Amino acid sequence: MALSGGPKDGAELRIHDSVDELATDLADYIAELSEVSVKERGFFAIAISGGSLISLMGKICEAPYNKTVDWAKWYIFWVDERVVAKNHADSNYKLAKDGLLSKVPVVPGHVYSINDSMSAEEAANEYEFVLRQLVKTRTVGVSESSDCPKFDLILLGMGPDGHIASLFPNHTALDEKDEWVTFITDSPKPPPERITFTLPVINSASNVAVVVTGGNKADAVHLAIDDVGPDHPLLPARMVCPTNGKLVWFLDRPAASKLEASEFAE
Numbered sequence: 001m002a003l004s005g006g007p008k009d010g011a012e013l014r015i016h017d018s019v020d021e022l023a024t025d026l027a028d029y030i031a032e033l034s035e036v037s038v039k040e041r042g043f044f045a046i047a048i049s050g051g052s053l054i055s056l057m058g059k060i061c062e063a064p065y066n067k068t069v070d071w072a073k074w075y076i077f078w079v080d081e082r083v084v085a086k087n088h089a090d091s092n093y094k095l096a097k098d099g100l101l102s103k104v105p106v107v108p109g110h111v112y113s114i115n116d117s118m119s120a121e122e123a124a125n126e127y128e129f130v131l132r133q134l135v136k137t138r139t140v141g142v143s144e145s146s147d148c149p150k151f152d153l154i155l156l157g158m159g160p161d162g163h164i165a166s167l168f169p170n171h172t173a174l175d176e177k178d179e180w181v182t183f184i185t186d187s188p189k190p191p192p193e194r195i196t197f198t199l200p201v202i203n204s205a206s207n208v209a210v211v212v213t214g215g216n217k218a219d220a221v222h223l224a225i226d227d228v229g230p231d232h233p234l235l236p237a238r239m240v241c242p243t244n245g246k247l248v249w250f251l252d253r254p255a256a257s258k259l260e261a262s263e264f265a266e
């Protein structure tokens with residue numbers, strides 16, 4: 001049974017008894033948002049991360065979703081990417097292509113992978129340029145309160161240190177306010193060179209989901225969600241707070257095991 005609620009800034013928590021149950025709920029959530037966006041805007045602009053998120057999203061490629069989702073209307077982006085060749089084992093594009101995109105009829109021209117023949121800085125600039133063109137045509141929406149793109153859905157994982165996308169604790173990339181896409185060359189999680197959406201872009205989305213499983217992330221989940229006060233480190237995941245959008249945390253029991261909010265305690 002999923003336990004839902006929202007102790008922090010209107011965020012919704014969906015805590016699941018098993019990873020399988022979480023994966024089904026996540027597929028339902030994505031399919032529903034896709035349907036709403038296609039109905040309202042004619043497109044579904046979705047940005048995905050790397051890591052365990054991709055296998056947790058796997059059910060979206062299975063029945064019934066593989067037949068019911070309007071795949072032709074999907075426009076797919078990466079919240080962050082490692083600066084490696086697209087066929088490299090570390091590539092987030094390769095992970096998603098092998099695990100998801102090769103299994104459903106998405107339109108190849110709607111898959112916005114990062115240019116892998118450039119430096120991190122050039123690739124970030126080019127990705128932002130491409131996004132700006134798509135915002136002009138409204139394929140990707142535009143935020144009412146900033147000049148940022150407004151993705152229909154941004155899907156994030158979270159590391160045990162509380163990083164999301166390629167935004168790591170205490171890194172200067174967290175302070176980036178002007179760029180939509182930035183780059184880092186010193187990622188504490190290998191590989192070191194990455195490009196990433198900035199916080200203003202993540203927080204301009206209509207919907208953001210953070211998908212976290214496993215007891216090794218329970219401390220970070222607690223610090224990201226509970227009312228811990230200023231003496232604790234401000235984790236990047238805690239800075240996810242959509243301005244006009246909706247935030248949902250998908251957690252399994254081990255990841256949620258250190259949450260203090262009484263209604264979520266074991």
Ligand SMILES: O=C(O)[C@H](O)[C@@H](O)[C@H](O)[C@H](O)COP(=O)(O)O
Nearest residue numbers: 049050051052157158159164165
């Ligand atoms: O490219 C990356 O490294 C990711 O986009 C990163 O932000 C990931 O989502 C988290 O590190 C969680 O990864 P796991 O779910 O595998 O722990």
